[in-house]
Amino acid sequence: MFIGHFGLGLATKKAAPKISLGTLLMATQFLDLVWPTLLLLHIETVAIHPGLSGPRSLEFTNYPITHSLLGAIGWSVLFGSIYWIFKKNSKNGILLGLAVLSHWFLDLIVHFHDLPLYPGSSIYLGLGAWASIWFTTLIEMALLITGIILYLQTIIFKNMTGKIVFALLIILLLLVQISSFWGPPPANVQVLAWSAQFQWLFVAMAYWVDNNTVNSQVPKYVLQPQ
Numbered sequence: 109m110f111i112g113h114f115g116l117g118l119a120t121k122k123a124a125p126k127i128s129l130g131t132l133l134m135a136t137q138f139l140d141l142v143w144p145t146l147l148l149l150h151i152e153t154v155a156i157h158p159g160l161s162g163p164r165s166l167e168f169t170n171y172p173i174t175h176s177l178l179g180a181i182g183w184s185v186l187f188g189s190i191y192w193i194f195k196k197n198s199k200n201g202i203l204l205g206l207a208v209l210s211h212w213f214l215d216l217i218v219h220f221h222d223l224p225l226y227p228g229s230s231i232y233l234g235l236g237a238w239a240s241i242w243f244t245t246l247i248e249m250a251l252l253i254t255g256i257i258l259y260l261q262t263i264i265f266k267n268m269t270g271k272i273v274f275a276l277l278i279i280l281l282l283l284v285q286i287s288s289f290w291g292p293p294p295a296n297v298q299v300l301a302w303s304a305q306f307q308w309l310f311v312a313m314a315y316w317v318d319n320n321t322v323n324s325q326v327p328k329y330v331l332q333p334q
């Protein structure tokens with residue numbers, strides 16, 4: 109899953125307007141943000157099947173640290189705790205922890221049987237919605253559109269920069285989704301891992317958007333230019 113995770117991150121802004129959109133998107137996509145680094149370090153592995161198309165071209169041969177259920181729980185506790193240490197807001201810390209964990213459960217819907225329960229486990233899970241690209245696209249688009257609607261109900265753009273960067277972020281996310289389903293498979297694991305590192309750009313863009321928005325619940329006088 110790709111844009112679905114970002115959709116959930118956008119939607120979470122409604123539940124926790126004080127958390128930056130950058131932090132929210134980092135949380136829901138965190139497992140996939142860590143994954144390329146572990147690929148480059150040869151700690152986790154993936155096999156590319158150039159003869160196959162779309163999601164079938166990638167075989168997630170070993171990724172227990174980022175994508176086992178136990179690993180995901182570990183990352184969520186870590187992420188939520190670090191937020192709590194810095195912001196001292198336990199409600200938002202827990203929410204961010206759950207946002208990190210949501211990644212595993214959303215992946216569960218689409219992945220083939222490749223998500224281990226814990227490192228070393230021989231039980232692999234995945235409901236395999238990827239078998240139908242159109243069904244997966246429907247799920248992911250539903251999540252993204254819901255996320256955008258809830259997000260736009262929660263914030264007001266302060267200026268044109270916020271609107272432009274937000275629009276650009278959504279367009280880039282859609283392009284990545286389209287190319288992963290209908291584009292050619294990556295040439296090799298290095299190319300895949302480095303292109304996956306570009307997802308940090310989306311997180312940075314989300315922080316940028318957040319700096320150019322205000323919570324729509326904030327009284328009007330606060331929105332006056334100073």
Ligand SMILES: [Zn+2]
Nearest residue numbers: 139140211215
């Ligand atoms: Zn994932």
